[in-house]
Amino acid sequence: MTFFKDYTNEIIISGIVLIVLMILRVISTKVVHSYAKRSHKIEYRTNLVIKYLHLLINILSFIALIIIWGVQAKDIVLAVSGAATVVGVAMVAQWSILSNITSGVILFFSFPFKIGDSIRIHDKDFPIVGEIEDITAFHIVLNTEEGEQVIYPNNLLFQKGISIINNHYEDKEFMD
Incomplete structure (x- = not known):
């Protein structure tokens, strides 16, 4: 007491x-x-x-x-x-971890692409074309036409040019 x-x-x-x-x-x-x-x-x-x-x-x-x-x-x-x-x-x-998290937050607010979009990453040595399967705090997951799954770090998305090829994303009602 x-x-x-x-x-x-x-x-x-x-x-x-x-x-x-x-x-x-x-x-x-x-x-x-x-x-x-x-x-x-x-x-x-x-x-x-x-x-x-x-x-x-x-x-x-x-x-x-x-x-x-x-x-x-x-x-x-x-x-x-x-x-x-x-x-x-x-x-x-491990600076890239913070860089990827920061890039993930920036991607959230700028929102240049969505899950379902097909994008082309303009990399001179290793160009990638694929459909975005997932976007996380650290990376995006791309599925290529060849059936490969590519994990691409968020911070590199700001260093490379990106083209959005087409948008498979359907506007749906937002659910809380």
Whole structure:
């Protein structure tokens, strides 16, 4: 019982933060779905952006809870900078992962092609023509006329010219 007496304020504020977290997650989901519906984005890409937003909201809520429970801001900064250093060193070798994720988000908002479109990637050494089967955070999946399945990184899509040959995508009613 002394725990609840000693930490009443922290418990109440933590409850408020968790309620705000849930509200922000619901609002962000509705805003992204609304944007996707207005701009006719496919649902898979919409869900990807929602996941990114929820991750950001969760991280900010976690930091708020840490501060509420008495961890000093300078300790948080020290821990985050140490973790960022370790992640930064590890990511030097894996920069393409971040590049592909960033490219995936840009593709979501610019939306130059859709699943079902046939595209030609203008690569001097290895040109590719295929139909887009899937678009993920890291790559697109193409099916070629020869029956091959090609996994093409998102960041390379911004470095090569792309022609949309035809559009097999049928406009359908957007479902939430």
